[in-house]
Amino acid sequence: MEGAIARENAVFQKMRMRNMSVSPHVMRNKTLEAPNLANVVGPAGSRRYAPQTYAVSVDGIYSTATPSTGRIGVRSNKVNHEELIEFAVTIIDALRLDPVAVSPFIKTFARPMPLADALANSNPTAIAVDTARLAAAVIGEEATVRLVHVGDEIKKLSTEEVDELLDLLEQALTIEGNGKTRAARFPGEDNTVARISLNKSRIALRSLTLGNDAKVAVETRDLALGEDPERRPLHSFLDEKNCFIVLFDDARLSYIDGQVFRDEALLDGGKGVLPFLHPEGSLEDVTDEKGAFVADQVTFDESSTFGVIVERVAAKDGILICDDLGDEWADFIGIKKEADSVQVSFYHGKHGALTLSAGSFHVAVSQAIKNLGNMMFPSERMETKVQSWNTTYNAPNQPTQIPRVIRNDAGDLAASVARARNAPDVSRRAVIVTSSLSKKVVEDEFKKIQAGKRPTHTFVQLHWLLQSFFSACTEVGASGSIVCRP
Template identity: 45%
Template sequence: MRAEDGVTPIARLRIGATRIGLRKLDVPQIAGISVEKRSQPLGEDANAVSLSRYLDRENLFTILFSDLALAYIDGALFRDEALAGGGTALLARLQADPSLVHTTSEKGDFAVGQVEFAQDCVFRSVVDTIADGDDVLLCDDLGDEWADFIGVSTHSSPTMISFYHAKHGNQSLSASAFHESVGQAIKNLGRMGLPADMLPHKLAGWANRYRNNGVQTDIARMIRGGTPQQISEKLDAVRVAPDALRRVFIVTSSLSRAQVEGVLADVVQGTAPSPHFVQLYWLLMSYFSACVEMGAQGYVVCRP
């Protein structure tokens, strides 16, 4: 493996019969970094391992090939001809929302007495347009959050549970802007069933007003849905519905659907995409696949 300049070797791989190992990773920024157990005082874990060894052991790396149909992700080799064929599966999961063009932050600033999230922030886009079809909308940001927002649609058929993970960033086709959001979304897929034993504690937290950065606002966490009792009843109803549809949305201002379409159109014409875009493609496809495995449907909402 070589650095972005294409000259300096930074890693060596070990290709075995069943997996590819990360034999060496020579990146100055991670030299001397070790992974330890949180239960041990810092520096006293006798079983601490170097970051490069930890990445290898846990298969926390992706290998891209000159053949766009191949990728090695999380310790498994995948083949997908869709990228070279125009990426229709990816485009089907990208939803454009014009309000994200004007966003300047993720959550905006806060002031005492404030009753709504600030204009031109991604949180406000979720409340006003992206989740406007949900008759129950809860802000679960901060603490032991399952998502930034949880939406429930009891009027649709089937009923729907939606988790929204919001991020703001400069427009880019790099995968780096998505790693945190994808990780958070996948980590909380198991909570999309709205576990009954956890709901009382969550409802108590949602009954409070939103507090962030040391500022106590008057922004309601129970944004829509009625009284706390009514919201509790609606959550219970959708939780036990046998045909409830579970949806996960990564909402980001850092990605443009039109820009993605342009790259994919160039690929069809024979122009190879940048390694950064290929990594982004595989990261998002792995996110969509993880959702399906847990009985959910994954999407990305981005700027047009």
Template identity: 45%
Template sequence: MAPIATLRIGATRIALRGLDLPLIADISVERRSQPLGEDVNAVPLSRYLDRENLFTILFSDLALAYIDGALFRDEALAGGGASLLAHLRADASLAQTTSEKGVFAVGQIEFAQGCVFRSVVDTIADGDDVLLCDDLGDEWADFIGVSTQSNPTMISFYHAKHGNQSLSASAFHESVGQAIKNLGRMSLPADMLPNKLMGWDNRYRNNGVQTDIARMIRGGTPQEISEKLDVVRAAPDVLQRVFIVTSSLSRAQVEGVLAAVVQGTAPSPHFVQLYWLLMSYFSACVEMGVRGYVVCRP
């Protein structure tokens, strides 16, 4: 296979040079404030990727990775990946799912059986006495859960995805990006809640179909939910958690690859990329004082 790019290793960063991909050769990044095609300062996509450090470099040494413009060392992958497995939770219902949200019909009062959304409602978020569907629009997460009865109290964001079983990082890029983007909203900012509460008081609508699915799935009346959110938001020891819920990943399959690594079998580059993507997600959560998890099929 012919090389498609060259790298330049400097004192403080690795630069991406000579990215030769015909599919992106004519693509440029422009400012949204300008009409399409009229930004005189448009930047070729290849140069933008380099400038913003939007690339990952993997090495023959599994402990090393260059991500977002910084070099990282993590011996855990070669040692069995215990730190990754600690963040993976298995839910049996995800092995039976066939879609993310299911199909919709007028008058429908629940998400359909066999979709990831239904798994979140029935089993994954079953410990939350307040559960809100925030899908679509100004979405913070597909679901927001609040546990007022636990000690400490908890706020949980759930990002749901469905896909064929895979160990590829490509299935996670969107959900990881969405989860990281909304970490700052996990405190449930008071100035944003009134508009959110108005939206949650509506019934769920998708693909032009108006259902009778309540967005306030659990927790009481709008006033009761508002009061519970205020109490939890103000708690000094509230625990914030974010979950990527996916049917595309199997914990057993991940365990199998990690066990093989310990025995000396090199993992595929796709798996190494997945490992580093998920570890960067968990690290971003830690930096914000949030606990990050992935819920997957067994």
């Protein structure tokens, strides 16, 4: 369809889009209209939206397309049947062209495509559980289900058991076979640990023995333990929620959330990701997120992510507040006033082993996206918020003497917040500070993909998660960034 409508010289004038993020805190759908959308929609705001319908102008001809149904329309005066046939032949011929020069604008989107089309030109090669989505469903304030052991008695999995299960489920399996039903195995092993079915419109997860799936079930949290009449095996829940990722031998294709997407960005060398990653050398020496605490402590440990934020990342912020715990908007909130501008920063700190897994990022991204609206400092909530800052930081089970207001070069804190809220020249940043990611490692991974290596499922997850974060920030007029290891 793109070859017929979204040609290289097409001017996009209207588009209805669906957000591909699974976060409940993002805009789900939006419609944009302009004489030329390429002039008003940047790539950071388009990466996580899938076009549902669009209208273009090519050589004075106004056309519309709906990719999911294949419908193509052209605005014109009434025509006779011969002209209608000529139009149909022209469109059919354009659809047959391969390869074809496609509009650079449409390439900035991850475009959905029918599963049948993907399978006609490529083969699925790997499958893995979308552990980031599973973790979101079972862990944290917004969890909707719990994992339980089934047997003689129903018993909820402990936090440690959930973590172990997620680590196990994160392993990628190689898909083998040529039929409709295919087996998935660990690379180099013979035992089948999962089976999938390649149906007409979706991929179904038929079985999964990885992680003692037969002994783990999923219950709703709305009912007491053991009383959910719709309790089902883990693999059934994963299938129902499309909570798995399938990769193809075409590196541009990924089956995510029950839909095949073609994402050219994975082949662009990281142009849509690397500029948002900022190396910070001191994160190499971090050993904990918050550090250890004693009663008379007045600063955060230098070897903690919190310490790096205070002393390095947010060092130029005249106002810096620790907002961790309680009604938390961010781990730290910074305000920097310069001669002609104000900058508001929400810092979210994390620590972990160096990895390219999305799992370690999911909590931080979720927290950052959830609190983007609070970067506007809503006036009705600020009195209580400012009062909570006029205290010392009390770590879990250990009060300290660390003031929540780390720095304040403006005096009246409430007035400073009000000025930042109302300033016409304010810029807002959501910053994730983590020791679990290295910019060079990410850069090297993009280079390998450009050289022909297929991306791993964990890197695809990470890429999608970061793009969702950057896109969500753009939606509210903020900028998103990651401060990480060099």
